Structures are given as C-alpha cells and as structure tokens.
Amino acid sequence: MCQWDGCTEKGAHRAPVGRNAEGSFFLFCFEHVKEYNKGYNYFSGLSDSEIARYQKEAITGHRPTWTVGVNGAARSSPLHANIHSAQANGRLKDPFGFVRQTRAGGGPAPRERKLKxxxxxxxxxxxxxxxxxxxxxxxxxxxxxxxxxxxxxxxxxxxxxxxxxxxxxxxxxxxxxxx
Ligand SMILES: [Zn+2]
Known part of the structure; x- marks a missing residue:
C-alpha cells in the first residue's frame, strides 16, 4: 500500500526516508514516488514562517524529540519505515534532524546563553x-x-x-x- 496520505494504490516504489535514516524507505505508488522525490527537500511545502521557525529553533538549539519510530521500528524493518509522508516533509516535527543538516555547511549553531x-x-x-x-x-x-x-x-x-x-x-x- 502506498504510504502517501490517503492513497490506496499499490506501494511498489521505494523512496529514501532521509539522511539520518539511511537504509529506510517509504513505499509509494508511481505517481507519489515522483511527487515525493520532487519534494525531497524537506523545506518544500513549508511556508516561510515555518522555515523561519525551524531556523530559529536551530539557533536556540531546540531539538524535537524523535517520536516516529525510525530509530526503533524501522531499524528492524529497513525497507518499510513506519512513518508517514506528512512527517517526512517535516510538517510535524524534525524526525530526521534536518535542522542540523541545514547548518552543516554553516558550522555549529551559535550557542544560546539560556543557562541550565x-x-x-x-x-x-x-x-x-x-x-x-x-x-x-x-x-x-x-x-x-x-x-x-x-x-x-x-x-x-x-x-x-x-x-x-x-x-x-x-x-x-x-x-x-x-x-
Ligand atoms: Zn500513492
């Protein structure tokens, strides 16, 4: 079954989940694997304010908790990540740590003096x-x-x-x- 939101086609095509989940794939139908690959950049589909929020979170060092089970579930089932396409697009959380990815070229996030x-x-x-x-x-x-x-x-x-x-x-x- 295609893992795209609401799609009931056969999920015959693999698409990589993301950088911190190498070896994990979504299964999509032909139409949706195309759609997914086109939007593989996690920022696609996000509004400017959402992007701004992610950037802000990167600066404050906010790291959302990993909740979608790529670590656990997908590890034992590498070809079928137990997560949904909506999450892959980064709309809900930051399951793949792309906030860190976006900083990769720009060096470490500036330290915020939010003291413990x-x-x-x-x-x-x-x-x-x-x-x-x-x-x-x-x-x-x-x-x-x-x-x-x-x-x-x-x-x-x-x-x-x-x-x-x-x-x-x-x-x-x-x-x-x-x-
Ligand atoms: Zn589909």
Missing part, C-alpha cells in the same frame, strides 16, 4: 553575568583562585570551600564551552 541551573550557578559563583566573555571568565577565575587559595588564607575553612566552588564553577563553564 548549574551554569547559572557557576556564573553566580564567579560573580559574573551570564553574558561574560571567555576572557572575563578566565581572568575572574584566576583572580578568585588567587584570592581564595588556602595558602593565602592560612587554611581558613570557609575560604577553602569557596576555592573549591570557584574551581568547580570554572570547570563546568569550560566543559560547556563558555570559555
């Missing part, structure tokens, strides 16, 4: 605003490490804790690519 709790806490520990530059972060870190180093404080307990907190905060920010 820990990151916010780390900035707070260093006494920095969330928009601090890597340079700010590094110089503040050096400053605080010097200030709170146990050797500089005669082994003072509170200072040692503060010293550790500063190091942890810095390591977290470094690990998350902030500096």
């Amino acid at each position: 709790t820990l990151e916010a806490k780390a900035f707070d520990t260093l006494g920095l605003a969330a928009n601090a530059t890597p340079k700010d972060i590094k110089s503040r870190y050096k400053e605080l490490v010097k200030k709170h180093h146990p050797d500089a404080n005669g082994g003072d307990r509170g200072s040692e804790e503060r010293f550790r907190a500063v190091i942890q905060a810095y390591q977290l920010l470094k690990q998350e690519g902030f500096c």
